[in-house]
Amino acid sequence: MNKDQAAILSGDHLAKDHLSGDYLTKGQLTGESLTEQPLTNDLFLLEEYFFSKPAQWEIGTGAHAVKLESRVLSAPMAGVTDAGYRRILRRFGAALTYTEMVSAKGLHYHNENTRFLLKHVPEDKPIFVQLFGSEPDIIAEAAAMVQADFDGIDINMGCPAPKIVSNHDGSALMDKPELVYDIVKMVCQAVEIPVTIKTRKGRRLEDNQALEVCLAAQEAGASAVTIHGRTAAQMYSGKADWDVIRQVKEALHIPVIGNGDVVSGAAAVRMMKETGCDGVMVGRACQGNPWIFAEIRAALEGREGFPKPSAEEVAAVCLEQAAFEVACKGEDMAMREMRPHIMSYLKGSKNAARKKRELMQVRTLKELELLLKD
Numbered sequence: 001m002n003k004d005q006a007a008i009l010s011g012d013h014l015a016k017d018h019l020s021g022d023y024l025t026k027g028q029l030t031g032e033s034l035t036e037q038p039l040t041n042d043l044f045l046l047e048e049y050f051f052s053k054p055a056q057w058e059i060g061t062g063a064h065a066v067k068l069e070s071r072v073l074s075a076p077m078a079g080v081t082d083a084g085y086r087r088i089l090r091r092f093g094a095a096l097t098y099t100e101m102v103s104a105k106g107l108h109y110h111n112e113n114t115r116f117l118l119k120h121v122p123e124d125k126p127i128f129v130q131l132f133g134s135e136p137d138i139i140a141e142a143a144a145m146v147q148a149d150f151d152g153i154d155i156n157m158g159c160p161a162p163k164i165v166s167n168h169d170g171s172a173l174m175d176k177p178e179l180v181y182d183i184v185k186m187v188c189q190a191v192e193i194p195v196t197i198k199t200r201k202g203r204r205l206e207d208n209q210a211l212e213v214c215l216a217a218q219e220a221g222a223s224a225v226t227i228h229g230r231t232a233a234q235m236y237s238g239k240a241d242w243d244v245i246r247q248v249k250e251a252l253h254i255p256v257i258g259n260g261d262v263v264s265g266a267a268a269v270r271m272m273k274e275t276g277c278d279g280v281m282v283g284r285a286c287q288g289n290p291w292i293f294a295e296i297r298a299a300l301e302g303r304e305g306f307p308k309p310s311a312e313e314v315a316a317v318c319l320e321q322a323a324f325e326v327a328c329k330g331e332d333m334a335m336r337e338m339r340p341h342i343m344s345y346l347k348g349s350k351n352a353a354r355k356k357r358e359l360m361q362v363r364t365l366k367e368l369e370l371l372l373k374d
C-alpha cells in the first residue's frame with residue numbers, strides 16, 4: 001500500500017470533483033431530502049408489536065456494547081462489500097457493516113492480501129470483521145489480533161463455496177454444533193468486543209440446523225446471530241425461508257438478524273413483522289443500489305413514497321466509488337473489479353444496454369467518466 005492509499009483508508013475523502021457542482025449535493029447523497037414524506041400507505045400502518053421496536057438498539061452488553069442507529073445492516077459479500085463500497089453503503093444508512101470474509105489462517109500467517117481486507121475508513125463504523133475458519137484456537141488468535149480495529153467479531157458459519165466447505169469451514173460447521181460452541185467460546189474468551197455468528201437454515205437441501213447452531217452459539221457467549229433463510233445447498237437460489245428466522249427468534253434471548261430476500265423497504269418491514277427479528281440484513285439487493293438502505297430506514301420509520309435516484313445521481317455515486325477504489329487499489333485492479341459494480345449501478349438503463357460492451361471493458365476512470373456522461 002502506498003502513502004496515498006494509506007491516507008485515504010485512514011481518513012480523508014477523495015472524488016471531491018465528482019461530488020461538486022455537476023453531480024450531487026451532500027443532502028442528496030445522505031438521503032436527507034428523501035425521507036420527509038408523511039405516512040399515507042396502509043402497508044406501513046402496522047400493529048403496535050412491530051413499531052414497539054425503537055430504531056436504536058445494541059449488540060452485546062456492558063462497555064463494549066455496539067450501539068446501532070437503525071435496524072438495517074449491510075451483509076458481508078466477498079468481492080462486493082470492500083472498503084470502498086462499504087464507505088458508500090454507510091452514507092446511505094447501513095447501521096452496521098462487515099468486512100468481506102477474512103481467513104483466520106491468513107491472519108495467523110500474516111498474509112498481506114488477507115490483511116488488506118481489514119482496511120476500512122474511519123466513518124465506516126460500527127464495523128464487524130467477519131472471520132472464517134474451523135480451528136477454535138486459530139480463530140481466537142486471529143480475533144485477538146484484530147479486535148482493536150473493530151467493534152465486533154462475526155464468525156462465518158454459512159459460506160457454501162466448495163473450497164471453503166472442503167476445508168471444513170463456513171457452512172460445514174453447521175454439522176458440528178459442539179465445534180460451533182468451542183469456536184464461539186474460545187473467541188469470546190480471547191476478545192472483549194461482541195462475538196456473533198452468521199449462519200444459514202442448514203447445510204443440505206432439506207436440513208434445518210439453524211436452531212441447534214444458534215443455541216450452541218448463544219450458550220457459548222455469542223451476542224447475536226444472523227440467519228440466512230436458505231440452506232447451503234441452495235446457495236442463492238429459491239426463496240429464503242423466513243419461518244426458520246422466526247423459530248430461532250422465538251427460542252433465543254440474544255438479538256436475531258434476519259437475512260435473505262430483503263429487496264425493498266416493504267420486504268424489510270414484512271420480514272421484521274413476520275419473524276420478529278431484531279434487524280434485517282441486506283445482501284444482493286444493495287449491489288448498484290446503496291439507496292436501498294435509505295429506503296428501508298424510511299419504511300421502518302413508517303415513511304413511504306421513497307423516490308428512485310435520477311440517472312445523474314446513480315452515475316455520480318458510481319464514479320465516486322470508482323475514484324475511491326482507484327486510489328486504494330491502483331487503476332488497473334480497481335477498474336477491473338469495478339466492472340460488475342458498474343453493470344449493477346446501470347442495470348435497467350437503456351444507455352447502459354447500448355454501451356454494455358464498452359462498459360465491460362472500461363480500463364480507466366476517465367473512460368468511465370466519459371461513458372457515463374455520454
Ligand SMILES: Cc1cc2nc3c(=O)[nH]c(=O)nc-3n(C[C@H](O)[C@H](O)[C@H](O)COP(=O)(O)O)c2cc1C
Nearest residue numbers: 075076077078100101198228260261262282283284
Ligand atoms: C457475491 C456474494 C458474496 C458473499 N460473500 C459472503 C461473505 O463473505 N460472508 C458471508 O457471511 N456471506 C456472504 N454472502 C452471503 C450474503 O451475505 C447473504 O447472506 C446472501 O446473499 C443472502 O442475502 P440476500 O438475499 O439479501 O442477498 C455472499 C453473497 C454473495 C452474493
